[in-house]
Amino acid sequence: MIYLRNYPGKHEDPEKDEKGPERVVRCRAVDEHHRLLRKSAEYRARRREIEHDVRQWLRAYGNNGLRTGLIRIPVVVHVVWNTPDQNISDAQIQSQIDVLNEDFRRLNADAAGTPAPFAAVAADARLEFALATRGPGCVPTTGINRVHTSVTGWTYPGNGMKAAATGGADPWDSSQYLNVWIVNFTDGTLGFGTFPGGPAARDGLVLKHSATGRTGTLIDGADRGRTATHEVGHWLDLFHIWGDDGTACYGDDLVADTPNQAGPSPFSPAACRVFPAVSCSNGPDGDMFMNYMDYSADQCLTTFTAGQAARMDAALHTSRSSILASPGLVPPTGVGPDLWCKDTSDDDGTEPNPSSQPMYISDDIYVRRHNDGLANQDHENPEYRLPGGPPNYVYVRVRNRACGGPGPSSSIGQRHPRVCPGPLRGMAA
Numbered sequence: 001m002i003y004l005r006n007y008p009g010k011h012e013d014p015e016k017d018e019k020g021p022e023r024v025v026r027c028r029a030v031d032e033h034h035r036l037l038r039k040s041a042e043y044r045a046r047r048r049e050i051e052h053d054v055r056q057w058l059r060a061y062g063n064n065g066l067r068t069g070l071i072r073i074p075v076v077v078h079v080v081w082n083t084p085d086q087n088i089s090d091a092q093i094q095s096q097i098d099v100l101n102e103d104f105r106r107l108n109a110d111a112a113g114t115p116a117p118f119a120a121v122a123a124d125a126r127l128e129f130a131l132a133t134r135g136p137g138c139v140p141t142t143g144i145n146r147v148h149t150s151v152t153g154w155t156y157p158g159n160g161m162k163a164a165a166t167g168g169a170d171p172w173d174s175s176q177y178l179n180v181w182i183v184n185f186t187d188g189t190l191g192f193g194t195f196p197g198g199p200a201a202r203d204g205l206v207l208k209h210s211a212t213g214r215t216g217t218l219i220d221g222a223d224r225g226r227t228a229t230h231e232v233g234h235w236l237d238l239f240h241i242w243g244d245d246g247t248a249c250y251g252d253d254l255v256a257d258t259p260n261q262a263g264p265s266p267f268s269p270a271a272c273r274v275f276p277a278v279s280c281s282n283g284p285d286g287d288m289f290m291n292y293m294d295y296s297a298d299q300c301l302t303t304f305t306a307g308q309a310a311r312m313d314a315a316l317h318t319s320r321s322s323i324l325a326s327p328g329l330v331p332p333t334g335v336g337p338d339l340w341c342k343d344t345s346d347d348d349g350t351e352p353n354p355s356s357q358p359m360y361i362s363d364d365i366y367v368r369r370h371n372d373g374l375a376n377q378d379h380e381n382p383e384y385r386l387p388g389g390p391p392n393y394v395y396v397r398v399r400n401r402a403c404g405g406p407g408p409s410s411s412i413g414q415r416h417p418r419v420c421p422g423p424l425r426g427m428a429a
């Protein structure tokens with residue numbers, strides 16, 4: 001199931017070459033998924049529920065066509081480094097965010113190379129990613145958390161990088177942020193992401209520092225940021241395109257518009273497979289080896305399908321829905337409340353003065369045509385309504401930009417957080 005390939009690292013220390021080439025393990029996400037399924041009855045039960053919810057959501061909304069609005073995911077990157085070369089630059093991290101924003105919007109420059117039969121089902125997943133601007137405790141943040149560790153290298157299996165107590169970095173609330181740990185894997189692992197339903201303290205992506213982004217010192221074939229694109233796919237409940245059945249033809253990725261495929265495509269920095277590459281009687285078009293959920297090297301990967309986009313959307317509106325209401329991308333204004341916030345039964349909050357305090361007015365108004373009771377709704381044109389069709393429902397999410405009222409100290413970190421109600425639900429207008 002796991003395709004291993006020896007590679008000569010183009011930027012690797014020459015001393016390493018004397019010890020022999022390293023192997024590459026493209027992804028450990030499904031290994032981790034299977035490990036948890038074996039170990040945890042709770043995970044098994046939760047995964048059954050999640051799959052049930054996904055199917056139900058797709059039955060209810062899957063025929064509406066792809067979502068027109070954008071969803072933006074707040075990201076925190078924990079750089080867990082031992083030697084300076086592992087402490088990758090802000091620019092390298094930003095290049096990874098840029099890649100995600102291209103690949104999940106189908107704005108990637110190499111999309112044009114998708115073979116026509118597969119381009120026909122390729123989709124803009126309407127997802128964007130941004131480094132968090134508001135951290136835990138309502139403090140401003142760059143979304144990058146650098147932690148020096150005495151751990152010289154990490155191997156799979158193991159989640160030690162996800163806890164300070166074991167030389168890693170504690171996650172930020174994984175219901176509010178996509179946590180990404182950058183580490184020095186020494187067993188060839190390029191990355192692994194967690195599926196929805198696992199332990200909250202381990203939720204997120206782990207990436208090898210030299211398979212992150214598209215600038216900096218990178219492994220051949222993992223130098224265009226597609227390791228993260230693939231692992232975010234898992235985080236949003238996508239399976240490998242060949243169905244994780246080894247090289248057999250019975251496995252299913254639970255997505256209808258990806259062809260049945262025998263096994264993973266090879267990870268080769270030197271060459272991509274040639275279209276059409278037929279397996280499992282899937283001619284004439286063959287394997288979709290350019291799909292992000294295959295194992296092809298980065299330069300070969302160009303595509304998510306509409307079916308995959310719908311499945312990710314289902315995850316975002318069920319098991320991952322809490323992240324849609326995250327304040328992680330609402331920059332704190334620092335001192336004093338701005339949105340009027342009722343924090344006690346005898347509220348003494350004051351309404352903001354719009355001439356002296358910034359108002360947050362746009363990103364939190366959502367309109368959709370069905371009342372599904374979710375906290376956060378897709379942006380749609382408020383004027384859109386089918387002739388004679390059902391009404392639009394307007395939901396207003398209220399989030400406080402600031403970090404509470406005056407506290408006992410001038411240090412923002414010591415202010416008492418104002419207790420606000422969570423995102424308001426179901427405020428149909």
Ligand SMILES: [Zn+2]
Binds near residue numbers: 027028029030230
């Ligand atoms: Zn994978």
